[in-house]
Amino acid sequence: MSEKVYDALVIGSGAAGSFAAKELTANGLSVLLLEAGPEIGKKDFNPSKKKPPASAINIWERARATIKGQPIQARAAFFTERFSRFFVNDRKNPYTTPRGEPFLWIRGRQAGGRLHSFGRVLLRWTDNDFKINSRSGRGVDWPVSYDELAPFYAEAESHLGLYGNEDHVATLPDGVYSRPAKLTPAEELFKKTVEGDAPERHVVSWRYIAPDAERVPRPLREAMASGKLTIRYDSIVRRVTTDPQTGRATGAEIIDRNSGAVHTVRAENVVLCASPIESIRLLLNSASEKHPNGLGNSSGTLGRYFMDQLPCLAFGTYPPAKGWSHDDSAPQDPFYNPSGGIFVPRFENVDGKPQRGDFAYQGSVGRAPVGNNDAASLAFFGFGMMLPHADNRVTLDARRKDAWGIPVPHIRCVMHETENELIRKQEKTLIDMIEGAGGKLDFIGSPLGLKEMGRGAFPEADALSRFLFRKWFRKTMVMGAAIHESGGARMGTTRENSVLNSWNQSWDVPNLLVTDASAFPGGGTAGTTLTVMALTLRACRKLAAGYRNEAE
Template structure:
């Protein structure tokens, strides 16, 4: 492979990488995709793996995964053995955190990345996320606005075929929908109760994509059929190479995951899409004479301002509705559970409880007797501000299974986050109770609070004991799985790693397109914004490449 120079090299095949190869191949570039894990297809989605958990806590599934080498991955809030092969081995992929400041790094290494295990919810951000400093005086503004990214939101949603409804919510812009999404009867009741009591709070359906029956993400599948894409699976990239004269990216060195063989590849442009922590780790591990502190780190900002969203989890029942109902909006899938649920966006400006948080959940979708109260669950997401000392560095004392230096992750809440998370939990609790809900527990990185019957009252005493014991390790920073920052974009090279088009200031033929580019954490899922920024960044890079800005050396 060392004798071939590609137009573009893409590292990672998840939400960002799959859209990158789609765009680059469609524009006629010869592209090499390096994926650290194996190729996956229909064989990896065996319906026989779809089994009901032994209990709602699924303690034994988590225990088995832990024994098999996934003690971190098994702590994901909604972990299930069905997806265990879509999560990494923690034994082979270690990382470190400060003592008493845990961070859950939930990750997948295979074609499609975490697209096989995420909730498939795609939500737009607003200028309350992009221009937070202008609106609140906190954090930092993005160098782009909602209006600049809106056409790319439109394009991605149209391409993927989004399920959703026109809701006309100022704090959650409507998207382009191919099909409507439904609420359960219990959710309709919940919606009427909340919106009737608080005019500036809205309860809307999820905006989501259905599972892909072909099991290969659509953009990756399209790129594969273009004739312009070469894929090297099981290719663990250890460093990005650079030209000693220009300082620009020239390709990459990678290790065969199975054999340990080292190879290298050359490309005129490089697209880094490995997920926030991994992309930063790779840039830091790509130090050279021209880039002594890491590739793209002349400002000293690389790795800094790392964030996740503030997580909280609540379970209970809703006495105003009985039983449950299946959602028929999307086709039934033999491997995945039905999609759908409710989303409560950031409240309107007139609501006195308004804050930078939102809630995703469901009511009346869990099977129970028609005489029983409907079950409810919510996961809250809150904004985290960027702090310079929340950062990804290298722990040079340890290596992974391929002898690559591992990352050290620090993501610690400050007083601002503690106050916001307290409000986030209090508002959710009071809102649910006011409309006839009965919470059994609510918890976050600040701890677990049980009420009423307590957490999972139908579970065994041992299961409940283990849930309480593990909760602090499960609901800590990282649990939202919406990590951002570390290679943020900005207006100047002195205060950022990337320019407003995701190009490395220090090597402009390299773009970083995953959420490490984000200057702020936002409060909704990151995936739609990642996909949209990828199209924007790739088109800008190709335009420069065609003008001759980056010639292969």
């Protein structure tokens, strides 16, 4: 039993955990951060591993990773061997899904979490995302509005130093940018053509952060420099401990990842930032006499209303532009490929009708190397808004345990007819937009299947790789492929319909916060990371102020 009682315990060190540690230590609290994986530093970013894939499909890299124990992680759309250490070993970290209802759980366990492997794109959400119930008649509205989150968006953006431009698009609010972001000549032409044909549509640059040369997330570095932060790596949290009389959180029970030794740590407050599925799993596994159905689950909603965004992937060429261009907006990194590209936020014209499409597209045109006289390449990934359904949920599978003896999550996340209809529109709209701008698609695919067009998928690859790609695609482009999972411990306006209140605080356990994307009541159409950061800053500032007042 550890004798030291920290002011706050933070579980997880990714987008939420690093900002939680920063905010709490900045307010003078002593913080213990628990990270399930190892410490990460410059030694883990070997430039010699930055090699071009053997083929456009990199099928053999995925095969090698599968053999080494990463059959799920290797299905991530943009997986490469270079990043394999930033993804978990699936044999040690299994999970289950219902038969015939696959879900890809792409994750990393190391200091910084998925901040080392995500696309570094940080986009704001709007009230189109936050007012899910009033728009759809489903679920519950977020108990916060865009205006409430805007100052925290700005704070996170300013802290990280974004590349981006003011675009004045209502469905994608401008942020705070330290440097401009460029488009390639091919993207400029694509933008001019799309916006000329449909002025209500907008093609804008990514808003993104460059790779950090220190290889430790900046908010985490700042927390470490405060002298108020203690970090325990390789510490897998088995459950959050609670007081048997009051039901309040008292700390956590942890397992050493390497030795298997069990320890208990203590804190006055607990901030759960482990990522959606892990946080739900941990809350369910923390059941006690005071919390028989899982920690903070008096509403019965814990694990329910789990979502991911609807994925679709398209590759092709853009004959109106030739060759390719290097984007020099950000300095080149010896380990990471250059960032940058285009984003098409949701718009109000679908199928030529004045109806909002609850989907958005992220992509690039003219960035992949091709011959000077060859048509520019293009690639797009679509993200559609999944509605919250009570039967999409995360539960515990007591029959299966991970390498540390903890019950694994059982994940059900399937499209209902609403989502099937939306993803059909999402695909058709993308095809029409690309072809209308002069592009030619080789393929487009989603959980509905693969559609090859023109030259077919990856025409330059060898026949065996193309055959394996077609076979693997049905296991790759399924729910979870967007890697924007959310929900399961949602915020709400009453303790009867939600797990958390408007400050990410458990209704049942007042000294417990959950600030990762499991808190989301709705799924949105843009990446979740910036909203997670903003919510974490807001919640932890409130926690720190209240805790200081109690101490006084």
